[in-house]
Amino acid sequence: xxxxxxxxxxxxxxxxxxxxxxxxxxxxxxxxxxxxxxxxxxxxxxxxxxxxxxxxxxxxxxxxxxxxxxxxxxxxxxxxxxxxxxxxxxxxxxxxxxxxxxxxxxxxxxxxxxxxxxxxxxxxxxxxxxxxxxxxxxxxxxxxxxxxxxxxxxxxxxxxxxxxxxxxxxxxxxxxxxxxxxxxxxxxxxxxxxxxxxxxxxxxxxxxxxxxxxxxxxxxxxxxxxxxxxxxx
Numbered sequence: 001x002x003x004x005x006x007x008x009x010x011x012x013x014x015x016x017x018x019x020x021x022x023x024x025x026x027x028x029x030x031x032x033x034x035x036x037x038x039x040x041x042x043x044x045x046x047x048x049x050x051x052x053x054x055x056x057x058x059x060x061x062x063x064x065x066x067x068x069x070x071x072x073x074x075x076x077x078x079x080x081x082x083x084x085x086x087x088x089x090x091x092x093x094x095x096x097x098x099x100x101x102x103x104x105x106x107x108x109x110x111x112x113x114x115x116x117x118x119x120x121x122x123x124x125x126x127x128x129x130x131x132x133x134x135x136x137x138x139x140x141x142x143x144x145x146x147x148x149x150x151x152x153x154x155x156x157x158x159x160x161x162x163x164x165x166x167x168x169x170x171x172x173x174x175x176x177x178x179x180x181x182x183x184x185x186x187x188x189x190x191x192x193x194x195x196x197x198x199x200x201x202x203x204x205x206x207x208x209x210x211x212x213x214x215x216x217x218x219x220x221x222x223x224x225x226x227x228x229x230x231x232x233x
Contacts (some may be wrong), residue, residue, distance in 0.1 A: 086115065186213050
């Protein structure tokens with residue numbers, strides 16, 4: 001009873017010190033846990049490369065079969081040729097570096113020209129302010145075309161594809177100004193071009209494209225270009 005009374009009168013900080021001194025330190029507990037975790041066998045996934053290649057070739061064959069002689073594509077369930085051309089064309093550009101050849105490259109270039117023609121058709125793309133009734137549909141078609149044009153330019157450095165890409169993204173920014181699609185897409189497109197050039201041994205984008213992009217961002221979207229430093233106040 002006396003010991004309990006003396007413990008009750010003991011300062012709290014001293015009582016805590018006694019408890020801690022009789023408890024193993026955390027650092028003494030963790031090493032065994034860490035060593036057991038480090039020795040646990042973690043097997044990396046086995047990749048079936050041959051299966052990947054076979055699957056990619058099947059997809060490429062499918063994509064080629066959907067392209068018409070005029071460069072457009074048709075897909076069941078899509079509302080127009082522009083959407084189908086974008087979807088099939090994007091699939092082909094994904095595969096071009098891995099298993100593509102001069103034939104598929106020519107098909108992509110023809111699709112780029114076809115898409116440029118489709119983009120001029122007001123029944124597919126209506127430049128300017130979209131009506132609320134078809135805002136979502138127009139945005140989806142624009143976004144789809146934007147993605148294909150981004151990869152097409154990156155793969156072929158086609159100047160028409162770049163011009164169309166700028167028009168599409170500016171149109172999207174005009175209709176949905178709170179989105180950063182213009183800035184993100186142009187930067188993504190140029191990085192795609194550098195990546196494609198590195199892995200395919202093709203030509204880098206001209207320096208003028210980078211310069212023009214910075215000017216576009218500064219002029220139209222009030223973005224700070226890489227050649228400027230923000231003012232620190």
